[in-house]
Amino acid sequence: MSESEQRVLETLERNRRRPPKFTAPRIDMSHGAGGKATHKLIEGLLLPALENPALTPLGDAAVIPFGNSRIAITTDSFVVRPLVFPGGSIGELAVNGTVNDLAVSGATPLGLSAALIIEEGLETEVLAREIEAMARSAERAGVSVATGDTKVVERGKGDGLYIITTGVGVADRDLNPSSASVRPGDKILCSGTLGDHGAAILIARGDLELEAEVLSDTRPLTPLAQALKDSAGPNLRFMRDPTRGGVGTVLNELARDSGFGVALWEEKLPIRDVVHGACEILGIDPLYVANEGKLLAVVAPEQADAALESLRNTDGGEEAQVIGEVREEPARMVVMHTQFGGTRMIDMLVGDPLPRIC
Amino acid sequence: MKYVDEFRNAEIARAVSAEIAAITDPQRHYKLMEVCGGHTHTIYRHGIKDLLPDQIELVHGPGCPVCVLPMGRVDDGIAVAERPEVIFTCFGDMMRVPGSKGNLLEVKAEGADIRMVYSPLDALRIARENPDREVVFYAIGFETTAPSTALTLQRAKTESLENFSVFCNHVTIVPPVRALLDSPDLRLDAFIGPGHVSTVIGCRPYEFMPEDYGKPCVVAGFEPLDLLQSILMLMRQLDEGRCEVENQYSRIVPWEGNLAALKSMAEVFELRPYFEWRGMGFIAQSALKLSDAYADFDAELRYSVPGVRVADPKACQCGEVLKGVLKPWECKVFGTACTPEHPLGTLMVSSEGACAAYYNFGRKSFEKVEVGTKK
Numbered sequence: 001m002s003e004s005e006q007r008v009l010e011t012l013e014r015n016r017r018r019p020p021k022f023t024a025p026r027i028d029m030s031h032g033a034g035g036k037a038t039h040k041l042i043e044g045l046l047l048p049a050l051e052n053p054a055l056t057p058l059g060d061a062a063v064i065p066f067g068n069s070r071i072a073i074t075t076d077s078f079v080v081r082p083l084v085f086p087g088g089s090i091g092e093l094a095v096n097g098t099v100n101d102l103a104v105s106g107a108t109p110l111g112l113s114a115a116l117i118i119e120e121g122l123e124t125e126v127l128a129r130e131i132e133a134m135a136r137s138a139e140r141a142g143v144s145v146a147t148g149d150t151k152v153v154e155r156g157k158g159d160g161l162y163i164i165t166t167g168v169g170v171a172d173r174d175l176n177p178s179s180a181s182v183r184p185g186d187k188i189l190c191s192g193t194l195g196d197h198g199a200a201i202l203i204a205r206g207d208l209e210l211e212a213e214v215l216s217d218t219r220p221l222t223p224l225a226q227a228l229k230d231s232a233g234p235n236l237r238f239m240r241d242p243t244r245g246g247v248g249t250v251l252n253e254l255a256r257d258s259g260f261g262v263a264l265w266e267e268k269l270p271i272r273d274v275v276h277g278a279c280e281i282l283g284i285d286p287l288y289v290a291n292e293g294k295l296l297a298v299v300a301p302e303q304a305d306a307a308l309e310s311l312r313n314t315d316g317g318e319e320a321q322v323i324g325e326v327r328e329e330p331a332r333m334v335v336m337h338t339q340f341g342g343t344r345m346i347d348m349l350v351g352d353p354l355p356r357i358c
Numbered sequence: 359m360k361y362v363d364e365f366r367n368a369e370i371a372r373a374v375s376a377e378i379a380a381i382t383d384p385q386r387h388y389k390l391m392e393v394c395g396g397h398t399h400t401i402y403r404h405g406i407k408d409l410l411p412d413q414i415e416l417v418h419g420p421g422c423p424v425c426v427l428p429m430g431r432v433d434d435g436i437a438v439a440e441r442p443e444v445i446f447t448c449f450g451d452m453m454r455v456p457g458s459k460g461n462l463l464e465v466k467a468e469g470a471d472i473r474m475v476y477s478p479l480d481a482l483r484i485a486r487e488n489p490d491r492e493v494v495f496y497a498i499g500f501e502t503t504a505p506s507t508a509l510t511l512q513r514a515k516t517e518s519l520e521n522f523s524v525f526c527n528h529v530t531i532v533p534p535v536r537a538l539l540d541s542p543d544l545r546l547d548a549f550i551g552p553g554h555v556s557t558v559i560g561c562r563p564y565e566f567m568p569e570d571y572g573k574p575c576v577v578a579g580f581e582p583l584d585l586l587q588s589i590l591m592l593m594r595q596l597d598e599g600r601c602e603v604e605n606q607y608s609r610i611v612p613w614e615g616n617l618a619a620l621k622s623m624a625e626v627f628e629l630r631p632y633f634e635w636r637g638m639g640f641i642a643q644s645a646l647k648l649s650d651a652y653a654d655f656d657a658e659l660r661y662s663v664p665g666v667r668v669a670d671p672k673a674c675q676c677g678e679v680l681k682g683v684l685k686p687w688e689c690k691v692f693g694t695a696c697t698p699e700h701p702l703g704t705l706m707v708s709s710e711g712a713c714a715a716y717y718n719f720g721r722k723s724f725e726k727v728e729v730g731t732k733k
Contacts, residue, residue, distance in 0.1 A: 001721070008687040009720055015693075028467035030454070273359050280362065285403075330722055340582045341368045341375075342405020345719045347709060350698070351454065351463070 020044040030351025034245030035288075037351050057178065060240060061105035063171050070171040072107035074098060077164040083126065085204040087196070087215030091133030093292060094163035096218050097243065099141040103225040104239040104295060106177050107169035111146035112138065114165050118150065119158035130161060141220035143167070174234060179257035181237040187304035188262065188324040191224050191295040191317045192217070192270060194247055198289035199275040202282070210281065212274045219293035224317050228297050231310035235300035242296050245349065248287035250296055251324075251334045252348040264324035264336040264346070284353040287346060298326060365581030366404070374586045375409040381597040382411045389415050389545055389682050390592055393535060394552035395422030396580050398710045404582040407724065410589065415724075417682050418705070418712050420534045420638060421552055423499040424455050425704040425711060428634040431527055432457030434663040435496050438525060439470045441661065445488060446472045447481040448496040456701055458668040478510035478524075485514075485522035494657045496525045502554040504528040504646060505619035508626040511652055525657040526647055528627065531555045532563050533644035534635060538681060539571045545682045548592040550585065551577035553607040558623075560615025561605050568601040579607040626652050634667070637676025637703040676703035679712060686716040693717060 022044030030037040047055065054062040061074035078094040095112065102109045114134065118127065138145050196217040203210050221241060228236050242250045247269075255262045271286050279286045293316060299307045304322055311317035324336075334346040382388070392398055398418045401407065407416060420426055436457055439446035446462075453463045453474065466472040471491075475481050478495050485493035497507045507524060514522045531552055538544060551564055556577045567575045574595040578588035588606040595601060605611055626649060633645030648656040657663075673691045678684040686692055686705065696702040698714045705711035715723035 005685075005687050008693055012693050012717065012720075024464070026464060026467045028463045030463055276359050280359070333719065333722065335722075336405075338403070338405040339368060340366055340404040340406070340409075341371050342408035344403055344405045345715075345722060347718050350709075 019048075033349065033352040034243075034249055035349035035351055038245075039348075059105055059178065060101040061107060061167070061169070063105065063107075063176075069173070072102055072105050072169040072171045073166070074101040074105070075164065075166040076101060077162060079159060079162050080201065081159050082204055083130065083160055085216055086200050086213070088218040088292070089130060089133050090161060090163055091130035092137045093216075093218050094165045095134050095137035095141060095143075095145075096220050096292060098165040098167040099143055100221040100241045100293075100295075102167045102169040103221045104177075104241050105169075106172040106175040106225070106229065106236075106239065108172070109141065109143040109167055109169045109222065111144050112165050112167050113147045113149075114145050114163060115149040116151070117158055117162040117164070118152045119160050120152055120155040122160050127161065130163075134163075137220070141222055172229065175229060175236065177236055177239045179238055179254050182254065182258040182260060182298050182326055183237070183300070184260055184326050184328045185301050186237055186298045186326040187301055187307075187322050188251070188264070188326065189228075189297045189299060189304070189308055189311065190247065190270065190321055190323045191221075191297075191311050192293075192319040193272050193275070194242075194269060194291060194294065195271060195275045195279065195286035195289035197243075197292040198246070199278050199286075201290075203278060210278055212278055214272070214274050214278070217291055217293035219316050221293065221295050221316075223314050224295050224311060227310040227314040227317065228295075228299070228307055232299045232303040232307045235303040236297060236307070237300065238298035240296045242291050242294060244290050246286070246288040246290060247296060248285070248334070248346050249348055252346065254298070255332050255334050258326070259332060261327040261330045261332070262324060262334040263327050264334065266336050266339045268321050268323045270319045270321050270323075288349050288353045301325075362581070365579075365583045367583065370583060371409060371586055374583070374590055378409075378414070378586070378590050378593055379411045381593050382413050383597075384413065387413055387415065388547050388593070388596065389417050390548050390550060390589065391417045391419045391538075391546050391682075392550040392578075392585075393419040393421045393531065394550075394555065395425065395708065395710070396554060397550055397552070397578065397585060398422070398708075400580055400582055400585055402710050402715070406582055406585055409586060414589070414593075417546060417680075418710070419549075420538070420635065420680055420704070421500065421531065421555075422704070422708050422711070423503070423529065424449075424451050425707040426529065426534075426635045426638070427455060427498065427527060428636045429456065429458045429668040430634065430666055432461070433459065433668060434658075434665060435525055436460070436462065436465050437664050438494055438496075438657060438661050439465055439472055440468075441492075443492045444471065445484060445491050445493045446470060446496065447475045447484060447493060448472070449476075449498065450474045452496060452498060455707060478507050479513075482510050482514060482519065482522060485519055486517075489521060491521060493522050494525055494661075495522070496527070498527045500529055500531050500552070500555045501558040501623070502552075504623055504627065505558055505616070508619075508622040511626050511648070511655055512622060514655060515652065523655050523657040523660050524648065525663075526627070528646040529633065529635075530629075530644055530646065531559075532566075533641045534638060536566070537638065537641050537644075539567065539573065541677075541681055543678075543681060543683050546573065548574040548596060549576075550588050550592070551575045551603070553577055553579045553584070553611060556605075556607065556611045556615070558616050558619045561603050561611065561613050562615075564603045568603060572601055574601050574604075576604045576606050577611055579610065625649065635704075636707075637674055637680070637705065639677070674703045676705050676713075679705055686713040689713070
């Protein structure tokens with residue numbers, strides 16, 4: 001490598017390590033997509049103003065010491081169109097999403113709050129159905145909706161219904177899954193097929209005139225997280241639910257935050273044929289498509305087989321796979337061994353995955 | 359998945375890869391250019407470079423239709439999109455292409471009615487459904503997408519749809535390739551020809567490459583085995599001292615092209631005397647505008663766009679990188695004035711452009727990545 005190339009690479013690396021600055025004059029849709037633009041918004045604008053020890057790790061849930069125990073707290077807003085889609089609906093999503101953020105933080109959910117922002121004109125029947133869906137999902141996840149709030153906004157100011165849920169849980173005493181615990185050699189497990197939720201929503205919107213049966217995978221991850229805790233114990237290093245931004249984004253965050261490399265095997269990625277087909281037609285990559293009932297875990301190599309077995313024996317984890325591993329190199333990057341026999345660098349997207357024309 | 363997996367078979371890939379290695383001269387360095395952005399995507403997505411000997415370098419060409427649009431054209435589009443009466447429609451990957459002051463995504467955030475469509479016919483439907491609004495389709499792409507724009511315009515004319523117009527940025531593939539071949543410092547050995555474009559124009563338009571410039575060309579499909587086989591075909595030509603146009607993608611590409619599509623295009627479009635390409639400057643007869651018969655549907659005439667030429671910054675050296683004269687990091691503005699967040703040149707716009715890939719992954723963007731053994 002020439003001296004000038006070395007210099008250029010060093011400058012890039014220096015810039016990369018600098019705290020990001022948020023310079024966009026307005027918020028656009030890419031800031032909500034979960035990729036690089038969202039990171040910039042959070043780390044360049046929100047975090048500097050609010051910085052504190054609970055927030056700074058930017059985990060799925062914050063963990064706050066409380067007497068002899070630790071409380072986990074998380075919040076999420078749900079905006080989805082259409083409100084009802086194959087395999088689920090916004091009410092179900094709102095409960096599962098928040099329960100899952102607690103579950104992958106190793107916490108046991110205690111209770112939820114729910115705030116409803118309702119658009120003038122929403123049919124009562126639709127609202128009643130969503131509240132019933134919330135009740136059913138809460139019961140399934142073993143958690144109660146303990147408090148709530150309702151607001152009504154004028155017609156045209158909301159997509160029918162937005163739901164914001166906050167969840168409180170008790171963090172596991174001995175377990176602190178985080179990117180800091182990850183070590184080279186650790187295995188990466190995925191609890192099932194990728195991209196089902198995002199593909200179901202895309203198809204349900206009907207813009208594509210694709211006819212395919214894809215169901216959203218929305219479900220509570222508490223049983224799967226518990227299975228991993230039981231089978232791997234303290235060797236369970238890291239858990240995440242790859243929602244917005246998909247597996248590609250979560251693994252890039254892991255690589256960046258841990259300082260290690262992540263290697264994937266394309267042939268091990270569980271992807272349904274119909275999801276694969278829809279993504280091929282649209283020119284988007286299932287690695288970046290949202291999931292609402294899947295869990296990614298990093299487990300020490302000696303526990304990987306037991307952990308995989310435990311996932312496969314749990315409801316919703318039948319199609320679990322070891323999809324990759326943590327390596328020293330390439331540091332802070334994600335690389336995939338392709339089925340074709342090559343390698344491919346997996347980057348974090350800037351904004352939404354946009355369909356390609358060429 | 360049927361009809362796809364057959365073209366991604368790793369075993370066949372290894373066999374083709376071995377054949378390529380067998381005819382590669384270890385003393386020689388080969389530079390092959392894939393003209394089309396779709397090929398770049400396949401090469402990147404399936405890791406094809408890892409299946410080639412070190413002596414073969416793949417150079418990404420000028421064939422990404424969104425990346426080559428100059429800032430001035432994006433600015434013109436934005437000026438139309440900002441008009442309150444307009445519903446502005448475009449393909450998804452156009453949304454983030456930077457103009458001189460921003461992109462369409464940002465203008466949408468400021469209140470412009472911009473809608474992503476999957477086909478120009480979707481734009482036509484929006485026009486029918488919104489008779490009180492003006493619907494503009496921002497057309498981009500090579501000869502691949504031009505026929506669907508032509509068909510849409512023919513339909514709009516039949517229906518006398520007055521609230522529909524097209525902002526035409528269609529470009530043609532041969533002139534930029536010729537411009538590359540004309541430069542004295544070109545260092546390329548052969549070309550992988552664009553498959554989708556060729557379904558429309560056929561293979562004959564590439565005959566000037568071997569005849570006038572002595573460069574072999576193989577028209578290739580888009581699955582990874584298509585590309586690998588095309589590289590083998592090019593290497594065979596170089597090895598045997600042959601120099602011709604060959605068609606690897608014959609299951610889709612007829613040698614004479616698609617005559618019906620060409621006829622529609624001839625009715626709807628005419629050649630512009632010149633058109634600006636990001637990073638490559640002005641190229642004569644390299645783009646299409648609407649013909650006189652379709653002038654009523656021409657958004658450029660309807661809205662008298664500013665048409666301001668925003669010159670590429672002088673320091674941008676995309677042309678040199680494209681020709682293989684410079685490496686991305688040798689460009690004066692690489693990583694400083696030109697970054698993936700604020701790209702100046704075409705090669706930084708798409709994440710698969712040579713400069714963006716190098717920015718994100720350094721040498722790993724073109725060298726073999728060592729990640730240990732496979733499980």
